[in-house]
Amino acid sequence: MILVLSFEGWIVLRLPTDPDPSDEPRGVSGYTFAFAGEPDLDRVLYLQPPANWTPRSGSPPLGVTVRSAVRTDGRACPALVGATVDLLDGPVLENRQWTISLPGYEPIVPFHLQVTAPQLTIRRDMPLDPSNPDAPVWEVAPAVIAVQAADGMQYEPQTIGHATGIWDSLQVVTDRLAMLEQERAEETDPTKQTALDGRIAELKIAVATPTDRRIMARYFVERFAFPMLGPPATITGDQVGTTGGTLDPGGTDSKNPWRIAFWLGAWDPDLLCAYMQGALEIPFTEEPA
């Protein structure tokens, strides 16, 4: 039997974009930037809002959570609904501006998944190369990276529209520009004024060129799907009470491995946010009542 945890939500992704180098701290030649008073770009995927984080105005509610938890026998596990889903230890999209992989074919490194419900915490670390878990990403063979990497970036406005309600990216940007101009007129702090000036300048570029990446990026999804091998999961809390059974912690050689599949998309270059939606499948043994 399998326990299927479906999750989704908005994430923070403060990513420099090509042709900037991957360690560009502020953004210059790409289309994403750290504006006045903001910390440097860090490339980290924050599935939960970072500590001491002030989202840019216009940001959606942030955080990825479990939206449904259902066993393949059809029984729901409501105690897991609302659990937070997180990637720990500073995960980044390791593309390094075409050095590690082509755009859209990058892995997330490290991939340390944690699901946290009130009575149960599940953590599973997935090394990029399970046979050599300490190998740094730049030394891992392309074929090994490909197993865990995204499978290209696809133009899927329908996927984005259904998941987020965003169907017209140009309208989103036009509305955002109007909102920021209003905000700018009322702002009195010089640093915040400058940050708004920067955002407004970039949105004006977008509106003037609707085929620009600042507009088009919202329509794309980047899909990941891979078996989770590597060290067994760490599971703490009341498994039986929460799920009615025992989760298989898995291992490097699991015949029936955990599987995860998700997409990242609806990338908003102004807000530095993206949407995540997917499911985690955990082999599961029912415990007699």
Place this chain on the structure above:
Amino acid sequence: MSTATDQTLGGLGPGRRRLAALLSEAAELEHALLCQYLHAYLSLKRSVDEGVNWQQLELMRQWGASVLLIARQEMEHLGLVSNLLTAIGEAPRLSRPDFPLGPRAYDLGIPFRLEPFGLEALRRFIFFEMPAQPAGADLKRLQALDERAPEHNSIALLYEEISELLSALDGPDLFIGPPGAQYTTPAIIPVPIRGVQTPNHPVYDVYLTAVTDLESAQATVAQIVLEGEGTPGGSPTSHFARFCDMFEQLEQQLRADPGFDPARPVVADPCAPGAVTVASSLAVRDLFDFAYATILLLLHRFFAHADESRAELAALQAAVFFPMMTGVLRPLGEVCTQLPAHADGATTAAPTFTYARDIALLPHRRSAWMVISGCLDSLADEAGVLAADTASYAPAVCARLALVHQNLVRIARDFATNMRVGR
């Protein structure tokens, strides 16, 4: 100019030789311009910790973006001129004289030198990019900037003559290069904009087209002129307009804050002997120049390819454009201008865009892969040594150098694997 002799010689007469010479000169010029623009960008301060405020830094961010966009388009122009040369059966030209060059070079009346971002550099850049015979609003703008503005632009006139020669020499013997040797945007940037094909929309503001006949050749020249000087029509996004905007904005900032300096205190002539004497700074500068020279070796094989397989061309592309230019050269350049030139710390080092070896096509395929592979390995090793030198470099510098090292390890390994070079 075309003569009757040209026709009787099947188009291989003096007019054609003049065309080839002018295109080679154009390649040198585009190459030299992009180095000067990149140098100006690399000199820009990048943090409020460097003595600028947030408002100034935001303006500088936009200047940096604009200068890099122009530099990318100069690379595009170099690629387009290579296509023109290849189309008429000539070899791409990727070498150029060292900096600095006096005002008599190329009959420009404008010196070529590596200079930090500022009014002096921007003034020269405007003169490089101004329309052939400025008139109307362009002339007024120029005169407002500098009463000594030249009356004409020799680079623009060069392209005018190229255009005239192309038309005059058009015939069956002019476009004799193999069409398959032409490069277009998808060959440089093989991944479309994340899966979406947007015809005629430049990727990263770069739009490389094939030259196979007179129409495409003239369109290529027109594109270079339009992007540079903005004519016809006075494009607000031309290089000329962008540099004028930057000049005027910088002047305005200086009126409000005379102490404002957007550039790091880089050495005045980075190519002069003794310009940099701190060994650890020299090491980074030399690594930048070595990486630049290696890029040129790769580009030679890419633009002058003959018998390479598709896989080998893909491997060249995969090494030279994004990884080497963005993941190696730019970070090294940015680090270089942070490092002290001399022990007193008053000035900082800067790249010289000099190559210690002659840069030419490595003509023999297998040995070329071995030479380039050796260069990449050496670059990786040297970057690794520098990254580990925590006694000489600040932690942030070591971190950037470490990433450059890692990128080079990967680039070298992938190149050797793809080219089947023994390691």
